[in-house]
Amino acid sequence: MENTAKKPIQPNPILLQSKELYEYILETTVYPREPEPLKELRAASASHPTAFFGTAPDAGQLMAILLKLVNAKRTIEVGVFTGYSLLLTALTIPDDGKIIAMDINRKSYEIGLPIIQKAGVEHKIDFIESQALPALDKLLENQENEGSFDFAFVDADKGNYLNYHERLMKLVKVGGIIVYDNTLWGGTVAWPEESVPVAKRNIRQSSIEFNKSLVADPRIESSLAPLGDGLTICRRIY
């Protein structure tokens, strides 16, 4: 069990110069401080056919710091899978904090749920089994939700990131943070289109457009950090 948890579960989204360098970061900086329930959740997800969906632990470590920096209490999670980033958030926010988590598939969430329960943080989670767009629109039907969230993490349905961004800009408060995962799409955003596998081209194109439009968005300041598969951190400034 210990060994499985220590292995990086996603060898593909490595943007660093070598696997050894990524291993170095994980072994020396990330795993020694990774909370036990997160190690357990990684191990429980390791045999899943899409185990690589799980948020990269190094990106998770940065997210925990961001959550603390903004004293996040109310957060949104788009794309739960087995719950690595969800559990990380639940372990980080205060006991009376709340995470509205959405995913079209509850089955994968149920793999992580016993570990979330054992960690004593299930009460902070509202899991909504739904497509994220209508779920976000539903949140917006209640005016009280506008500008009421401190933090959002988006890690699903990459072709819709611009649509999520428009909704999240209303839900997250000024000064709040929105983090988007996989914004470098395996590095393909910088490749000539013809060298990108056909199956990856659509998302590559939407990622390029999304990255461009964030830079042109005066409502935020942002940073595209080459962690995991590319982690874009946005701060709403108005």
Ligand code: SAM
């Ligand atoms: N953040 C998760 C973690 O740390 O394990 C990984 C999320 S995984 C990359 C993407 C998830 O998004 C999958 O569980 C999938 O079921 C879900 N998903 C895909 N399309 C969706 C949509 N339109 N709305 C909501 N969830 C969606």
Ligand code: CA
């Ligand atoms: Ca991801």
